Amino acid sequence: MALAGLLKQDSIAAAIQACQAPGTFNYKSFFEQVGLIGKASSDGEKVFKALDQDKSGFIEKEELKRFLQNFCSGARELTEAETNTLLAAGDSDGDGKIGMEGKAKSAVRPSRTGPLGAVLL
Ligand SMILES: [Ca+2]
Numbered sequence: 128m129a130l131a132g133l134l135k136q137d138s139i140a141a142a143i144q145a146c147q148a149p150g151t152f153n154y155k156s157f158f159e160q161v162g163l164i165g166k167a168s169s170d171g172e173k174v175f176k177a178l179d180q181d182k183s184g185f186i187e188k189e190e191l192k193r194f195l196q197n198f199c200s201g202a203r204e205l206t207e208a209e210t211n212t213l214l215a216a217g218d219s220d221g222d223g224k225i226g227m228e229g230k231a232k233s234a235v236r237p238s239r240t241g242p243l244g245a246v247l248l
Contacts, residue, residue, distance in 0.1 A: 130177050130198055133170060138162050143199045152195070152209045154216060161198065175227060186225040188214055 130139075142160035146152040158164050163174065177197050178186045192210045195202035207211065217225035 133173055134161050134163070134198070139198045143195060143202045146195070146205070149203065150205050150209065152183070152205055152213075154213050161169060172227075175225075184227060186217070188223065 133205050138161050142157050146157060157172070163170070175186065175243060176182075178194065180188055180193070181187075188210060191213050192204050194205055194210075196212065214223070214225065220226070
């Protein structure tokens with residue numbers, strides 16, 4: 128679990144527990160629960176790198192599907208709908224994956240980034 132050192136274990140456990148049933152994942156409340164909202168952008172970068180498992184510089188849909196497993200190895204995969212929602216939230220340029228390029232944009236126009244952008248990019 129690449130993110131274990133960054134976040135509180137009990138917060139992660141509570142956040143995973145809250146979306147245990149398929150279809151109940153809500154990225155806004157999840158980020159709030161694990162304590163990622165308001166973290167420094169360097170931490171957001173660590174999260175991004177952990178999620179980008181093949182180090183392609185992008186978080187592809189397959190990697191997003193395993194989103195929860197980066198926080199807790201026993202967690203479930205996201206459903207198709209949950210993955211799509213998360214992808215849409217972080218995909219600033221509509222290319223079907225989440226890239227680090229949003230980072231520069233968010234620094235310039237913070238009001239235009241969604242909750243995922245604010246955390247990851
Ligand atoms: Ca990738």
